[in-house]
Amino acid sequence: MASMLKLCVNAGEHERRICPVSVVLPKSCDDWVNVRLEDVNTRKTIPCQMERSGRVATLTWLVSGLRAGEQQRVVARPIKRVPAVQGGVSVTDNKRSRQVDVSVDGSHFTTYHYGPEWVRPFLYPVIGPYGTQVTRNWPVVEGISGEATDHKHHKSIWVAYGECGRGRVDNWAEEEGHGWQRHRGFLKLISGPVYGRIVAKNDWCRHDERKQFEERRDMRFYALPQGTRLFDIAVTFRMTEGPVTFYDTKEGGLVSVRVATSMDVRNGGRIENAYGGVNEAETWGKSAPWCDYSGQVAGKHVGIAIMDHEANPRYPTGWHVRDYGLMTANCFAWRHYRPEAKVRGDMAFRKGQNTTWRYRVYIHRGDASKGQVRGRFLDFIAPPEVTRA
Template identity: 35%
Template sequence: MVCRLRWAPVLLVALASPAAIAGEPKLVIRGIGLDLGETPVFAPVDAPDLEPGPFLLRRADGGGPTIAAQVVRDGELTAIAAVLPSLGADEVAEFELAHADPASSGADEGVRIEPEGRDLRVTIDGELFTVYRGDDGPKPYFYPVIGPTGSPITRAYPMADVEGEDRDHPHQRSFWFTHGDVDGTDFWASDPLNRPNPKFGTIEEADRPTVVEGPVVGIIRTSNAWKSPTGDLLCTDDRSWRTYDTEGARIIDFDVTINAGDGPVTFGDTKEGMFGLRLASSMNVRNETGGRITNAEGITDLDAWGKASPWVDYAGPVGGETLGVAILNHPDSFRYPTTWHVRDYGLFAANPFGYGDFKYGGGEGAHTIPAGKSIRFRYRVILHEGDTEQSDIGRAFRAYASPPQFEVVSSE
């Protein structure tokens, strides 16, 4: 029997330095001092001959269940994705990797990504999770975003009219990445009707090199061009969106690298940025119906705005339930820990450039990327049931920031 283990308190991606594979590969996982529960792993390996597709992990000592795994090819990168069983704090576990029969899982199982014109519809075990919209407006975004209990967790406006929703800030479209001042061009705001406007830039998808689906993980990787109102190319980005087949929480890992071209590019000091969501209006702290903002230092609600913190969680009522969204900032990310543009009306964004507006650090928040150079951002988004404490977001961050040791070795 193949066991498709489910996410319990913590989701983890372990990124390791590639290790050469000779013969039948084995995976060695070492605990890090935390009882992490089930642990999804995405590990690059030096194995160009390992073909993409479904695999099985069998514990080398013969104990425990057989676990579904997936080999992923993304350009020159080969990686193994799996949801591993719980590891004790100091446990060392060894697994063997074997091919699985692709017909052994149902057509709807796992993460599926289907084109709808230029859009991409993402389902998990046959249920809609989100739709990636690459050219519907001035910047790519995801809408809708469905939480772990089946309720939408981001606002529908302006894509759809839903009774009781706020109808302000039409440029805050569900879930996005952008900034309000790039060499003086505003990519954050936009015309409400998507008309060309001399004030606003556009982020255009230039390439879609990777779309991966499978029993464990789904990946969308795109390259994007940041253009001024006159069509000048100011910079580019390479972004990767990755999610797993999990229950109890839905998880997105978002990595993006911003690249300067032949000349430098400056990301200006403004609060209007950059990696954000506009949450369901019922969750708003302003409503005083149970919404709450909490950061890693325990600072809450309005006081969390503009503060630097490794993570922030925004929880509140949705359809009679308490749901939440946590954004975790990886220590490898530019200007970690990021400052936060998180508002009581449901805007929730990580922004490391808004020091002046935030009155943070006593310094200028702008940053110039030299010609030919880049900066990288890494985030994890956890869509969860319950409030911050019940979801143990602090523990989830520790697992994300310092994953267990992961090693691929030969059986020889």
């Protein structure tokens, strides 16, 4: 068994403020159960988290305060017990209410609702900087003064698509004849000092609840400080029952957000994409690596960004994003986005095929510029390089 592992973190070409990094531990660390990570120069302990998947162990921590071009040397050592750490991410399954609560540093961040009373699972509330609720309450909570009450299927943050397979099953809307997403269990529920993780297995079903295919939804919530929130979501479809085609429609999104009504562009909010496009007229149907929606909530300026990973099919995604508060990553709606091109965005999946999309959701202060969304996107697609020292 190795007694230590020396590592070097290279910031690369831009500053790393609070950036998740992971490294696969070598086989010499196979006997390690718990790990202590320390900065070689300052000797300060860095909160870290080790997770095993089969024979592979991955160590994750947050790199902070590393300027462009700088390096940080750290050393990992095995320890018998995980030291007590204040804060971190707590993931708690409330089986009776069929809700999983996620708290960061003791403060409630969000709840994953998976009960059969809902057409599809979703995250609500979503609490960002200043304790603000950055997504719409309705229809989960009704009677909030001034809230828009259109599109009842827009539930905070969710995953859905509107024309799936034979019969073009509508697993986006909630009108008569809609499809369902049924929770079948949790593959992982993890709390820790660096991140919490929910891995859920869902069946996508026809209107009569016959299964079409499976989805694995892997959500990793990081322990960022001061109300800034960051989580990754990986959506994997497995075509268990037969071949399925996702037909071209704008009614869908593999990650979808309905922002708080006060953030809508029509109420003074702002949409901005990675290329500088502003509001619906310059962002709807446009392909971009990320899209951000910002505005006022209870007198505070906050924003939420969705980032598309370059390994995803059809990167960069197109955006179904509206001035009325919807923002969703939809890479299928080509005939809607570019009707003059006369091409369709259908995507066919064969039986047994597994296909994954990865996204990062970043909730920040201010607009895209103040929230430094561009830099956080680079953290996602080009994180600091970690090498053995």
